[in-house]
Amino acid sequence: MKSSVITFPGSNCDRDMDVALKKFGFKNKMVWHADTELPKSDLVVLPGGFSYGDYLRCGSMASKSKIMQSVINFANSGGMVMGICNGFQILVETGLVPGVLLRNKYLEFICKNVFVKINDKRNKYFKNVNNEVLEFHIAHNEGNYFCTNDQLKEIEDNSQIAINYCDENGKIEDQFNPNGSIKNIAGIFNKEKNVLGMMPHPERMIDNSLSGEDGSLFFKNLINNLK
C-alpha cells in the first residue's frame, strides 16, 4: 500500500506520521506543499502541526497551497484522504468535510489521552475494528467542532460522524468533552466516507512505551481494509 504525507511549512507531526505508516506496512512518501502532483497513493495524509503558523485561521492558508488542488481532486475521485489535527483543520477549510473548528472552550491548549467511541464502521477507516471505544491522544488549541443545525442534521442523517469523545465505557457526555465540540464530535467523514478529519493523533499511540497502543490497532486495521 502506498501513502503520501504532505509537509506544509509549519507541519510538525509529518515525521511521526511517516514513522507510523511505515511501521504498519505502508510505503510512504513525503510530499512538499509546493509540488503540484501527488505520487500514486492509496492514502493521503494531512499531518498535524501549525501550517503557515496558523496565523490567519488554522488550516486556511494550507488549504490554498499548490498541492491541495491535487489532494482535492484525488478526494473527489474517491481517494482516501485523512487529516489529523491541523490536517482536519485544513480539510474543513477546503470544504471536503463540513463544519469549522473553533478555539477550545476553555481557551487553552490541551494535550492528554481521551476515549473516543466509533460511531460508524461502514467505512474503510473503522471497518473490522473490534473495539467500540478507542483510547486516543489529543494535542490542540482549536478542536472545538461546530456546524449549523442544518449541517448537523445532514451529517447525522448520513452517518458522517466518525468518532465522539466519551468515557472508557463509551458513554458520550458533556463531562468527557475536552474542547466543547458540538455533540462531542472528535472526527467526521465526507458524505462518501473516503475523507476523514479527526483531532486525535493515532500516530502517537503506536507502541506500549508511548501513551497507548490503540493507534496500532487503527493503522493495522486501516492497511488491511485498503488491501
Added chain:
Amino acid sequence: MIVNEKIAIDHGLKKDEYAKICELLNRTPNITELGIFSAMWNEHCSYKSSRLHLKKLPTKGKKVIQGPGENAGIIDIEDNDAIVFKIESHNHPSFIEPYQGAATGVGGIMRDVFTMGARPIANLNSIHFGSPQHKKTKNLLRGVVHGIGGYGNCMGVPTIAGQTSFDSSYNGNILVNAMTLGLVKKDKIFYSKAAGLDKPVIYVGSKTGRDGIHGASMASASFDEKIEEKKPTVQVGDPFTEKLLLEACLELMEGDSIIAIQDMGAAGLTSSSIEMASKGNLGIEINLNKVPCREAKMTPYEIMLSESQERMLIVLENGKEEHAKKIFDKWNLDFEVIGKTTKSKKIELYFDKEKVADIPINTLVGNSPMYDRKWKKVKLPKKNKIKKEDIKHLKIIDVLKKILSNPNVCSKEWIWQQYDHTVMGDTIQKPGGDAGVVRVHGTEKAVAASVDSSAVYCWAHPLTGGKQVVCESFRNLIAVGAKPIAITNCLNFGSPENEENMGEFVECVEGIGEASEYLKFPVVSGNVSFYNQTKDEGIKPTPAIGGVGLIKDYKNMITMEFKEVGNLVLVIGKTEGHIDQSLFARNILDEKNGPPPEVNLFNEKNNGETLLKLIYANLIKSAHDVSLGGIITATAKMCIKGNKGINIKKPKYLINEIEYLFAEDQGRYIVEINKKDFKKVSDILNKNAVHYDELGIIAENELYINDKTKVTIDELSTSNKSWLINYMSK
C-alpha cells in the same frame, strides 16, 4: 549625537567603565560604538560579576564533548550520538510581558541548541511566581504558561518536564528558565568559531525590527515602579519562522558549507558577530545597508542592538552562497550576504558608505570588566527543637492533605496539559514524574532530564542549598533508571552589588561545584541572571539545575506509580528527622528559621548508585525520590499516580512519627519491590552499606498508618489535584 558620560550612564555603564572605553579606543566612541560597548559589557553578556566564581565549577568529564563557552554544552551518549543542552533565563522580560517574555525564552534556548546542528528533542522549564495571593501572580502564571506552550507546541518539540513554585520573594520578579535538549551526531557538530579570511558572513531568518532594543541591558538592571515603560525592550516571538529556520539550518548543515554559525540572541547582531570573530581571532566587516530590516530608516545603532528573534549569522565557505540561498528560499526566509571576515581583528561597520563603527574586538571581549565583588558569608543557622506541645494536636492525615494541596507540592497538571508533551512520538515518561524521558529516535536508548531548584534551602544556607540542588537532580535521574551524566545551571540571584546577594551567589556556586565534582556530574553549560530585584528587595537565591542522564535500554525505565497490591515498599537512605526548613516546618509549624537538611555527598552517591544497581538487576517496580514533604508525601504521590493504597508501619526509631514521616533528610528514595525479591534486594543494600527501612505493603485503595489512621487515595488525589485548577478558575 555626541557621546558623553551622562549618555554612557544612561546606557547602564558605570563612570569608570566609560572612562576605560575612551582609554581603550583612545577617543570618544560614537553612539553606535557606545551602544555596542554597553551591550557587550552589561552583566547579562559579560558575566562581569560572576566570571571569577564560575571558573571554579567542574566542567570536564569523560562524557563531556563541549563545556561552557559555546552556545550550549554537549555530552556523549555513545554510538556517535550526542546530546546538546542548556538552560537559560528570561526573567526580566517575562515579568514585563509574560506571554512574549516566556515564548521568546523558549525560542532562544532552542536556537542555541540547533545552532550547534542538533534537532531539539525535548524542552523543560523552571518557573517561579510570587505568592498566590499577590494580585499579579495569576495573570503572570497564565501568560507564562501560554507563552511557553505557544512557542514549544508550534515548534513541535515536546515539553517533557518542569518545575513551578510560588514564594512571595518573587512578587516583583518572576523567574522563567527554559531548557532544551537536542540530538546530534558527534561528527556533525557546529561551532561558533569563525575561520579563514574573506569568508562571506550571512544573515538568515527574520527581518530586523525595532523590538528588543537593549533587552540585554534591561535584563542587567533592577526593577522600579516605572518598569511597565520597559515593554518595548521585550522581544516578540514568531515560532512559525523559527520552525522554518530550524528546518532550513538543519538542511544546510547536512552539507559542508558552514564554517561557523551563531544565533542572534541577547544583544543581537552585536554579540553574534563579535563572538564569532573573537573565537576565530579574526576581524569582521559588515555593511549594515544589507541587513534585512522590517522597518524603514532604521539607524546603525538600532540595527546593531535590536533583539528581533529568529535570526542567525553564518560564516560560509566561499562559493557556497548559491547553494545555501536556495535552501533558505525554499523555506521562505531572508538570506543576505552582509559582510566578510577580515584580518583586522576589528569590527568595522559601514552604513550609507560611511564607516560607523571601528572597534578592536579584544577591547570588547578580552578587556571587558571583571569584578571581584564584596560578599558576605552566611553562617549555618542554629537548629530548632520541635516542642511536643506544638505537634501533639496534629492529625497526620490532615497535615498530609494540607501538604499535598500546598501550591509547591500540588499537581501541576493544569500547566503541563497545555504543553504538547507527546509530539515527536518518543516521550516515554511524561511530566509529573521525577524526570521526563524521551527515546533517542530509532534506538533502544533514552535520555532523561529534570530541572530542580530549592530556593528555601539556598536562602537558609547557600552552601548547603547549592549542594542540595545538584543532589536532587542526580536523584531524580536515578529514580527513573538513568545514569546521570552532566548538568546545566541557571543561576538566578538578586543584585551582585549587594553583599548579601553576592554572598548567596558565591556560596551557592561553591556548593554546586562541590557536589558536581563529587558526583562526577559536571556543569557543561549555563547562564547567570542577576538583578532579580525590585528596588531593594531581591528574590531568594534560586539556582536551577537541569540534569541529563542516559538509559541504555529504555525498557528498563522506572516510573513512580505503585504497580501491584502486596508488593513491599522500602525507604532507601537514612531518616534522621530533619524538620527545619521543611515544608512541614514552614507551613504547618510556621517556623521559618533553622538550617536546611544536611547534604552527605558520600551517602548521596552511594545510595543513588546502589539503587541503579537494583534497577539494572530488574528488582525495582517503582521508585520516587523523597523531597518536599518527606516520606509520607512521596509515598502518597506514588499511591495517587498508581491508584493504589499502602499500609505503612513506622520503623522502630528513636524519632517520633511526625519527624519520621515529614522530615526532609537528603539522599532518600521510596521503592517498590516484589516480596520474593526482598532477600536479593536487602543483600545488595547491605553489601553496599546502604541504610533502608521497610515502610509497608501496597494495599487496595487506602493509605493506613500503623493500622489505625486511614484515608482513601481518592481523597488524597482530590487534595493534590484541585488546588491549582481551583486557583486558576477563580
